[in-house]
Amino acid sequence: MRPFPAKGFSQVKAPKPLARSNGKKPKGDDAISAAWKKVQLARHPQRPFALDYIQRIFTDFNEIHGDRVFGDDQAIVAGFAYLGDQPVFVVGQQKGRDTKENIKRNFGMPNPEGYRKALRVMKMGEKFKKPILTFIDTPGAYPGLGAEERGQSEAIARNLLEMAKLKTPIIAAVIGEGGSGGALGIGVANKVLMMENSIYSVISPEGCAAILWNNREMIRQASEVLRLTAQDLRSFEIVDEIIPEPEGGAHLNHDSAAQNLKKAMEKNLKALVGLSPKALEEQRYQKFRSMGMFQD
Amino acid sequence: MAWFKKPKKEITRAVGKKQVQVPQGLYAKCKGCGSILYNKELDKNFKVCPKCGYHYQLSSLERLYLTVDSGSFEEYDEKLDSKNPLDFPEYTDKIKKGQEKAKMTDAVITGMGKIAGQPASVAIMDFQFMGGSLGSVVGEKITRAVERAIEKKTGMVIVSTSGGARMQEGIFSLMQMAKTSAALARLGEAGLPYLSVLTDPTTGGVAASYSMLGDVNLAEPGAMVGFAGPRVIEQTIRQKLPKGFQRAEFLLEHGFVDAIVPRSRMKQTLGQYLKFFRS
Numbered sequence: 001m002r003p004f005p006a007k008g009f010s011q012v013k014a015p016k017p018l019a020r021s022n023g024k025k026p027k028g029d030d031a032i033s034a035a036w037k038k039v040q041l042a043r044h045p046q047r048p049f050a051l052d053y054i055q056r057i058f059t060d061f062n063e064i065h066g067d068r069v070f071g072d073d074q075a076i077v078a079g080f081a082y083l084g085d086q087p088v089f090v091v092g093q094q095k096g097r098d099t100k101e102n103i104k105r106n107f108g109m110p111n112p113e114g115y116r117k118a119l120r121v122m123k124m125g126e127k128f129k130k131p132i133l134t135f136i137d138t139p140g141a142y143p144g145l146g147a148e149e150r151g152q153s154e155a156i157a158r159n160l161l162e163m164a165k166l167k168t169p170i171i172a173a174v175i176g177e178g179g180s181g182g183a184l185g186i187g188v189a190n191k192v193l194m195m196e197n198s199i200y201s202v203i204s205p206e207g208c209a210a211i212l213w214n215n216r217e218m219i220r221q222a223s224e225v226l227r228l229t230a231q232d233l234r235s236f237e238i239v240d241e242i243i244p245e246p247e248g249g250a251h252l253n254h255d256s257a258a259q260n261l262k263k264a265m266e267k268n269l270k271a272l273v274g275l276s277p278k279a280l281e282e283q284r285y286q287k288f289r290s291m292g293m294f295q296d
Numbered sequence: 297m298a299w300f301k302k303p304k305k306e307i308t309r310a311v312g313k314k315q316v317q318v319p320q321g322l323y324a325k326c327k328g329c330g331s332i333l334y335n336k337e338l339d340k341n342f343k344v345c346p347k348c349g350y351h352y353q354l355s356s357l358e359r360l361y362l363t364v365d366s367g368s369f370e371e372y373d374e375k376l377d378s379k380n381p382l383d384f385p386e387y388t389d390k391i392k393k394g395q396e397k398a399k400m401t402d403a404v405i406t407g408m409g410k411i412a413g414q415p416a417s418v419a420i421m422d423f424q425f426m427g428g429s430l431g432s433v434v435g436e437k438i439t440r441a442v443e444r445a446i447e448k449k450t451g452m453v454i455v456s457t458s459g460g461a462r463m464q465e466g467i468f469s470l471m472q473m474a475k476t477s478a479a480l481a482r483l484g485e486a487g488l489p490y491l492s493v494l495t496d497p498t499t500g501g502v503a504a505s506y507s508m509l510g511d512v513n514l515a516e517p518g519a520m521v522g523f524a525g526p527r528v529i530e531q532t533i534r535q536k537l538p539k540g541f542q543r544a545e546f547l548l549e550h551g552f553v554d555a556i557v558p559r560s561r562m563k564q565t566l567g568q569y570l571k572f573f574r575s
Contacts, residue, residue, distance in 0.1 A: 202461045227382045288471060
């Protein structure tokens with residue numbers, strides 16, 4: 001009988017990363033490992049999820065359900081609460097910690113009704129003149145049959161358009177994984193914060209590796225070329241602030257991570273509540289209007 | 297021994313007989329019904345199969361000729377060019393190749409023109425350029441086109457075809473979805489119409505932003521439109537997708553497009569709609 005594995009796994013050589021277009025050598029193993037480490041931390045099963053933060057940051061959180069059209073998506077939690085004395089509306093993408101909860105939460109991958117529920121709650125925020133705080137943590141919007149039938153693309157697109165118009169302060173915090181359009185669907189905010197070990201990307205490292213090298217094993221290299229860490233995004237001025245995590249990562253101390261995020265949310269909200277509804281909309285528009293790199 | 301013997305005929309070939317030489321590219325087999333089509337005839341019929349109505353992809357220039365009144369189009373931002381903001385491997389080469397192939401600087405043409413006599417700001421995407429992917433240049437050009445519509449108080453027409461976001465521009469690509477959608481929000485608040493034309497294929501980040509946000513969404517027959525590609529969905533749900541899934545007719549049935557308009561009637565339809573919304 002043939003021994004398994006035929007060739008020891010350690011002997012299988014990983015293909016070399018592609019050379020950079022400008023002739024520079026690819027970054028060393030350290031940089032690659034650093035980005036990959038962040039990806040693993042951002043997806044850590046013991047990392048605080050939206051409800052873990054919500055419980056620690058707010059008081060009197062009341063969850064509300066349903067998009068009033070199709071159903072209630074458990075991958076998105078929404079409701080209202082107090083941040084100190086300030087009443088706020090809250091929306092967050094929720095992952096599960098064990099298999100049972102993950103099935104209930106669909107691994108944090110929202111369906112269209114999730115985005116529509118989020119929009120319903122955010123519009124309430126505008127109607128009742130309360131700020132909106134969102135927690136981003138999703139591998140991406142769910143790519144399923146029902147999701148397509150119910151208009152996943154329309155649901156996300158609608159949120160992007162409507163969030164741009166909302167006349168109330170919006171703060172978004174990427175707490176774990178910011179997976180592409182599925183993340184942006186609740187991410188068009190006046191201020192975008194990112195936890196120190198969170199990621200935000202247009203495509204997952206797995207997807208990128210499959211396209212670039214036709215090899216899903218090249219995720220380490222893909223995590224590096226995508227520039228998806230909070231530190232990268234801050235350097236591109238896509239995010240406004242990096243929230244420090246406790247030593248070793250947020251999963252080691254939920255209370256301390258939540259405390260840091262709470263402070264940042266309070267500080268940013270303080271700066272926004274003084275602005276007029278018109279100024280808020282304008283600030284948000286100009287923020288996203290200026291994003292992009294091109295030669296004119 | 298066999299009862300019957302099959303006489304072996306000597307195979308002869310016509311030597312010296314003139315063979316008909318068919319030049320390359322004169323005929324093509326239809327992707328829809330498999331019948332043999334005369335290419336010139338196909339071109340005359342706006343690249344729609346005269347037998348089965350299969351709509352072939354058009355380049356943005358071909359689409360421009362078909363949609364905008366001749367002599368009325370003024371192109372804007374034609375020199376806007378991509379950078380490589382992430383220093384992504386092989387991206388600069390890919391752009392160069394795309395530019396040679398599609399003969400344009402990026403995946404969209406924008407400008408002001410008239411459609412069946414109605415003035416409009418127009419953006420037409422091209423799938424030949426890196427799969428019509430949404431990078432900073434496409435996002436910026438479309439945003440400027442929408443802002444131009446607001447400034448000149450005209451309607452906006454975007455003809456979409458795209459595989460989605462441009463991975464090589466990472467987060468910058470993703471943010472173009474928010475940027476273009478925000479511009480369309482302002483167009484709406486100015487009371488100006490946006491007509492979105494969905495052509496084959498429109499998926500990913502483009503479907504999940506401006507192309508689904510039309511006051512009226514029109515689709516070409518058979519166009520594939522969806523958030524996730526069929527392969528990704530099949531891998532997720534581990535089963536084959538039903539026939540016609542994510543096609544224009546499916547979208548009409550599920551309420552995401554207003555009408556399916558054949559290519560031959562698209563210009564006239566856009567003109568009528570623009571006229572109605574402006575009146």
